[in-house]
Amino acid sequence: MTSSNLILTNVTKRFGGLTAVDDLSFTVKAGQIYGIIGPNGAGKTTVFNCITGIHPCEEGSIHWNGEDITRLPPHKVAERGIVRTFQTIRLFEQMSVAENIMSGRHIKSKQGWWNGIFPTPSSRADEESNWDVVAELLHFFDLEAYAVKPVGALAYGIQRRVEMARALATEPSLLILDEPAAGLNENETQELIDTIYRIRQRGVTILLIEHDMDLVMEVTEYLTVINFGKKIAEGTPDIVQADPAVIEAYLGSDDDDF
Incomplete structure (x- = not known):
């Protein structure tokens, strides 16, 4: 605690x-x-x-x-x-559930913009670590069945869970x-x-x-x-x-x- x-x-x-x-x-x-x-x-x-x-x-x-x-x-x-959710859900509707959760990892990522062009062993390890966090949160919020589905196509209650998962991705x-x-x-x-x-x-x-x-x-x-x-x-x-x-x-x- x-x-x-x-x-x-x-x-x-x-x-x-x-x-x-x-x-x-x-x-x-x-x-x-x-x-x-x-x-x-x-x-x-x-x-x-x-x-x-x-x-x-x-x-x-x-x-x-x-x-x-x-x-x-x-x-x-x-x-x-300190992170928050909003009264009106604010997700990336065309992105998948997993991608939305991954977007919450940006403040924890150790990668620079250049690693998208020139990946290094450390940047690959960092990305794998971030995806491990996403996988854990998919399980925590019972979202595994929706991982690759676009958020905008999902029911409101599921979107709420995605929003909370994305917030928790920031640790x-x-x-x-x-x-x-x-x-x-x-x-x-x-x-x-x-x-x-x-x-x-x-x-x-x-x-x-x-x-x-x-x-x-x-x-x-x-x-x-x-x-x-x-x-x-x-x-x-x-x-x-x-x-x-x-x-x-x-x-x-x-x-x-x-």
Whole structure:
């Protein structure tokens, strides 16, 4: 298990006059399955974008394993072991399942561009090693039967598994999942729950956004709840789901009818 922590301190992100994330602080401990929940438009995905360098925050700081990563670009964040999936699946549809997973190995590869023209024994060994990782992940995600099939021709639930396999191909310490259960049926959601636990067993810390509250309450160990970009509650799932501020944010108060 890694000893890395993710620490957000007073993070604020604005888009023009809109404050999407407002003075947000939380800490994800190594080995946790940590959830961020809130109503639609609460700023959850923007939080992920700040962590991964897509939208650097204007105020506050983000530290990972003791290093300030607040303004690192996405590829530098990924090199430090933080990778993510997206609400909308982003795969190379014309490429095979195995090739899509292999694309996640680029930050681990020791080859230079010139090795595509002048392969060396070391570059061939490196490529073989990368394909060994792909084979292991095909097995881990039960994707072996689809290895050579184009991703775009596969069912949505299978594509979700490919996306997660590609993320794990980077050998992350922190895996960020943005609504991983979106579009899945009941059986696929249960398989996802099992997969999340198995990924954690590999020593990977997991941070997720999810609207499926049954999934959230089952798998997460700690939650931060945000609304209009601000933290309104945090704690274990049983504490959070009984918090009046959380209930109001999701269900509205009696005053909202007037």
